Amino acid sequence: MSEPAPILSVRSVSKSFGAVRALDRASFDVLPGEVVALAGDNGAGKSTIIKAISGVISRDGGDILLDGKSVAFATPHEARDSGIETIYQDLSLADNLSIGANIFLGREPMRRAFGFLPVLDRRKMAEAARETMARLDFHVDRLDAPVAAFSGGQRQAVAIGRAIFWNARIVIMDEPTAALGVPEQRKVMSLIRSLKAEGKGVIFISHNLRDIFDVADRIVVFRRGENAGERRPAETTSDEIVRLMVGK
């Protein structure tokens, strides 16, 4: 049985910051409905590779293919428009805005009041917020409340909701559970499973090997910007992953 074609293919991507070679011919694929975990020690280049994918930085060499076509996004906005949504631990939401306003941030829907005056379509934003959060089994009683009042896990749910709403095909999460307590980490794990169930490709970075073994279909290990190995959770152990990470 042949595997489905990858949504995203990272091929021999290199990137240097001055004398630091952050990425050295890094490669991996993401298939539809697949959760790929990126593992590696501090400074291994995990954040750099996702920045290169999501248009935050440019690459020095190599290629990134989306549906088999080479892409090079100049801004995160371009990447979003092509269906690549990136979720950052703390930088994704505007605390003072509602769920709907955050989902639509930068792409607000407008309507005409009195037939001529363009105004924000808040009802549409609230409606979209309700539907999207219901898809994540997240029920909110006040859709106009600012997200500042939410917990870390709930805020991740809003960020993930934004990705789902805009029909992202690839969702990238850099240490989504780093600042969360254990119950909230579990919730984020289940959100990742629901993304997978919707057929999205998920790239997920974590230092927590339990989380990685819990949710990943494939683990890609980096060491000093280079590929150090690739394993399926069922066919490896945490010890082996750690050995790959440190290179012994």
Next chain:
Amino acid sequence: MTTAAVPAPSARISPLAQVARLRAWLFLILLAATFEVWTRIANGASFVLSVYNLQAIAIFASAPLMLGLGQTFVIISAGIDLSLGFVMGLASVVAAHAANFGLARLGMGPAEAALFGIAVGVLATVPAGLVNGWLIAVLKVPPFIGTLGMYGVSRGAAYLLAAGMTVAVNDDWYGAIGNGRLGPFPVLVLLTAVACVALHYVLSQTRFGQHVYAMGASKAAASRAGIDVRRLTMKIYLLSAVMGGVAGALYTGRFSAGAPQAGEPLLLDSIAAVVIGGASLFGGSGTIWGTVAGAFVIAVIQYGLVLVDVEPFWQFIAVGGIIIVSVLVDQTQRRFLGGRVDE
């Protein structure tokens, strides 16, 4: 779909937060009530039920409010515009010169010359706003420092253009814009009201306004969402400067003279109006109606104390006290909501 239920956030807006949000209106009602009692005892007349008093208060409030409207956008975006007072002075002087030039050299009638003066005065603030925006957005100079630099530059330019004095204008039309009435409403107050409604619309109903709030909460979140934060910053400081220009050009009409120091005492009033109105100096919150209430709180204190014959210096103490109370309420409320106070 298989998911674990994430419990719904109980993000109800508490009664305490509601009160905090409306504090400027509460201050205003309390002050009006206090002066009502005071003037009845001291002067045997009503404070609130006097058309003359209301007109005077509205005129008092209009100039700091014009500055406060632009300042509201700046402060919500987590910035500050310290140059506004002298940008207003610069506009006032330029407007006076332009109106005089129109009358004397371009053969304009008084109406044309007045409009010409206002237009040129307002245009003169555009470079100041763009430079502020450029310093802050592109060169990453902190707003406090960048606009402090522009404060000095516009101050110097205004005094140089006025040769250190005021520039008299002899134009009845221009005077009428500054002092005239339509029915019981002073023209100045009507213009300010139009500006309030227009900018309330911009802040609360447009993408631009929404992005100003987002930027104030988190620049990173705004730019990750694809908002061009640089451009947005330029627009915000441009708006602020232009509102300073409008205030300055109207000042020239009101006093039939352009004055470099026209806006000097108003800068701090404009910031005070925004803060009393419920905006946070940390950015991310504030409304136009809050600023309106804040400007009226200040105007009522200033005018009311004069009316009951208290030494005018007490007004500084009263306004200062209200600013401090406002900021304390804001911080308590943020802590209460679990927001980050020290960000």
